[in-house]
Amino acid sequence: DTGVSQDPRHKITKRGQNVTFRCDPISEHNRLYWYRQTLGQGPEFLTYFQNEAQLEKSRLLSNRFSAERPKGSFSTLEIQRTEQGDSAMYLCASSQRTGAVRNTIYFGEGSWLTVV
Amino acid sequence: DAKTTQPNSMESNEEEPVHLPCNHSTISGTDYIHWYRQLPSQGPEYVIHGLTSNVNNRMASLAIAEDRKSSTLILHRATLRDAAVYYCILRYAGNMLTFGGGTRLMVKP
Numbered sequence: 001d002t003g004v005s006q007d008p009r010h011k012i013t014k015r016g017q018n019v020t021f022r023c024d025p026i027s028e029h030n031r032l033y034w035y036r037q038t039l040g041q042g043p044e045f046l047t048y049f050q051n052e053a054q055l056e057k058s059r060l061l062s063n064r065f066s067a068e069r070p071k072g073s074f075s076t077l078e079i080q081r082t083e084q085g086d087s088a089m090y091l092c093a094s095s096q097r098t099g100a101v102r103n104t105i106y107f108g109e110g111s112w113l114t115v116v
Numbered sequence: 117d118a119k120t121t122q123p124n125s126m127e128s129n130e131e132e133p134v135h136l137p138c139n140h141s142t143i144s145g146t147d148y149i150h151w152y153r154q155l156p157s158q159g160p161e162y163v164i165h166g167l168t169s170n171v172n173n174r175m176a177s178l179a180i181a182e183d184r185k186s187s188t189l190i191l192h193r194a195t196l197r198d199a200a201v202y203y204c205i206l207r208y209a210g211n212m213l214t215f216g217g218g219t220r221l222m223v224k225p
Binding site: 041044091109 | 157158159160161162201203212213214215216217218
């Protein structure tokens with residue numbers, strides 16, 4: 001399978017614990033995005049990388065959230081001191097940077113987080 | 117970002133065409149109209165996009181009004197596997213996608 005891969009698919013954690021999600025984009029895609037989606041809502045943009053550079057961050061990305069893409073390939077999203085409001089699906093997506101609108105964004109299946 | 121307005125939900129019968137509307141009255145000249153859909157428990161997937169002219173692909177057709185203030189996604193023969201949330205999104209060039217609430221399409225057998 002050469003699609004966007006996310007791990008783990010499901011995570012249950014206690015409030016106050018740290019969690020980390022990993023995303024492996026489609027090979028040779030140099031743009032990587034993170035979104036968050038709560039039940040009944042559309043995905044909300046969190047941040048995106050072009051290669052290893054984090055180019056944009058949403059105001060939703062509080063200081064408890066950190067995302068990295070150290071070698072321009074896979075990315076991690078860490079949430080520190082989780083709160084119940086962090087319960088959501090975290091989606092990763094990737095695309096090529098061609099400057100053209102045809103650079104379709106491909107999404108992974110998401111990582112579900114439940115904070116209890 | 118320019119916003120889109122879609123009905124919260126729609127119903128269709130299997131094997132019949134479905135027309136999903138989208139209003140985007142504040143669209144700018146450089147915004148492309150994209151449609152994505154999200155099947156249950158999956159990430160969104162690309163359906164189709166267009167700028168001014170109507171577009172067809174193997175999944176759907178996109179009809180764009182002449183003034184570009186509205187568009188319609190057309191599924192020619194709905195199947196049960198088309199039950200999903202459909203998002204109409206305005207996208208400038210290669211920027212990231214900004215999702216709204218979408219339209220939940222229910223397909224009845």
